[in-house]
Amino acid sequence: MATFKDFRNHVKPNWCPGCGDFSVQAAIQRAAANVGLEPQDLAVVSGIGCSGRISGYINSYGFHGIHGRSLPIAQGVKMGNRELTVIASGGDGDGFAIGMGHTIHAIRRNIDITYIVMDNQIYGLTKGQTSPRSEFGFKTKSTPEGSVESAISIMEMALTAGATFVAQSFSSDLKELTALIEQGIEHKGFSLINVFSPCVTYNKVNTYDWFKENLTSLGDIEGYDPSNRMVAMQTLMQNNGLVKGLIYQDKEKQSYQELAHGYSEEPLAKVDLKISEDTFNELVVEFM
């Protein structure tokens, strides 16, 4: 059986020392081993940005796509081979700015993949511009007088879009993050895990210390019930979205694959590509 070491490759990440993304990489590797995957059973699809490089740093099948499109690519991979475990990943700019349209629709489509967002509230790779997760008033190269746009409340949005698995975590908490990724992989449907992953180079506000001070752990809220959507929404709003843990999970709803009419149990990548002459003749007769 594979261990987390089997999910390591020889590529040295080009992230800055101290970047939150290192923990996310480690958490994915541990979670993959913990749920019993072999490297060839996992496909990691990522977008563009610092965090987008993650698919190249894990010893598994990896697809580093284009900016904002990790989700449609990942959904395609899963539809093509439902036996694969598919993880989509990228940054908050990738998923909630250029890729927001895909994010909302991936959530409501509920294909069985896990989406891990490395949320640093800034554009790092382009050297420090505002992101859709930057707080109002946040000063960046593109907002020198402070951002006048509101930050997206992504967890609340996911709930309203019909998400069946919504979780949030923090790079410093490798144990919780690993556990949430495991749960996300095992969840039958689309799982969204937003990870506060501090950018040590360009975000001097939302630092490791800042998150430690401001994040509320759902485990500390007595009787918190992640199956209650209303409570989930209320808790998020009470805490300005700054919570960590499993926020919401609907274990009842079936995934897209289970609901899709006629969709083969056998992975499509393995089904016979030929149609029989009888089937062909039936197709012909429809036009006669």
Add this chain to the structure above:
Amino acid sequence: MVDQLSWKVGGQQGEGIDSTGEVFSLALNRSGYYLYTYRHFSSRIKGGHTNNKIRVSTKEIRSISDDLDILVAFDQETIDVNHHELHEKGIIIADAKFNPTAPEGCKATLYAIPFTEIANELGTSLMKNMVAIGSTSAILGQSPEEYLEIIRDTYGRKGEKIVEKNMEAIKRGSDHFTELAGGPIDHLQLEKANGKRRMFMIGNDAISMGFLAGGVRFMSAYPITPASEIMEYMTKHLPKVGGAVIQTEDEIAAATMAIGANYAGVRTITSSAGPGLSLMMEAIGLSGMTETPLVIVDTQRGGPSTGLPTKQEQSDLMAMVYGTHGEIPKVVLAPSTAEEAFYDAIEALNIAEEYQCPVILLSDLQLSLGKQTVEPLDYSKIEVRRGKLDPKAELPELDTKEYYKRYELTEDGVSPRVIPGMKYGIHHVTGVEHDETGKPSEVAVNRQKQMDKRLRKLENLNLPNSVHKNVKHEEADLLIVGFNSTRGGIEEALPRLEADGLKVNHAHIRLIHPFPTEELKPLVESAKKVVVIENNATGQLAKVIKTNLGDLDKIESVLKYDGNPFLPSEIYNQSRSCSGWQHLKTFVTM
């Protein structure tokens, strides 16, 4: 007796004009006639003039006709808009309800028949269409019984009573015309067809069927005119073979999802028209860079921007050849008939996998939506070629954590391909320039080698019949060149030009890119004049030809971009004068 005639039904959109044409044409198709139909419609659901022009012949036809024999009108606008197409012995049958009048100068004979009134007597005005079909059958001297089978197929599930009512409507329409005109119209008696049953389908149906037969098991797409029928067909049929269709949030998702599924190893397609293709450009680049097979159908319509969504045009050619930033190998395949569209859909899938690159299956509105008779399709010709992919292969063990050389530098430029799930096949895929294992690399030597590898892949593409050649003359006065749906019109213009004493050859380009220069060259060289027929305003195919063969003075363009297909007579007249509607030399710059 005549061997062909043309019939048109018109009225307000939403009035059942399409189903009138459908019943008429299906009945004739089953009698063994060749048909070609073209719909005039607008981008709205109810209201606005619409018409369906149907050409019937005992011989194969692939073009709309120059003129019109019979016009069926459900409103005055239909007469006003279409009467000029009628020749002087033409017939108008119109609903008496609106007191139809023939416009000044119209020499066709008008018969007012109470379509609506008769239908109302039978219980519902909806059946006015069947009354009109009945009157048509009387003109042609057909027995109403010839429609029984198709009426039964169309309305049988609604009960025998409905079938009877519709048949009654047809009989009443027939009787009424016979009473009025005293019998069938002599010069509109069709020669008997041979009774052979053939397929009758739109180009989009043929493309879809080709995909299904060619192994497509997944499709991601976004609705758009005139491509949606492909998605609808696949939605109906893919679940029967275990496949699925996802209607995505936009065309960006459609194309990138298709890339994901192709990467996973399932034959996946997407289809769209110009505006959607514009959104797919980044995906086309990703497919080219990551060497992931991708087949996209572009059903061209009037551009630019939203343009003329329901009208014929061929103006995406340059965008398809050059579209996406950077430089990638790409194939653009342009079938010219529904039959060929079936086989080319399969071929596109094979090329995409063999060469691991994007393939554009280029169609146009006339081909995609024009309904035509198709000769029997050959099951034995369906083949699946996956190139250097064997999904069942057992790969040799790799040294610990070494990546598989998915982008190995090979002589033919095509690297071995594996799919996720295969042991010892792990590699990286990225749109960033990469080395043989897929790892990002900016090393100059590597960049050059990988770029050369990708770009040399298509050097080995040797597609038979990449140009359809109808060459009767070693030396020709004229070489007529076209692509996609103009083929039928050109084929009809040819004998007329020959009858004038001109020696004319015809070349129809099937492989737009990489351009089949060597195949076309001798034909161009042996012609005094080359006329390039295109449904666009800037002569895009002519430019491509000049790019590849040289800026020859003898190449001229005949262009039409008013939203309508070429008529054979237009091709004849314009080719004959050899001057085109517009000389392009003043602003052709490549």
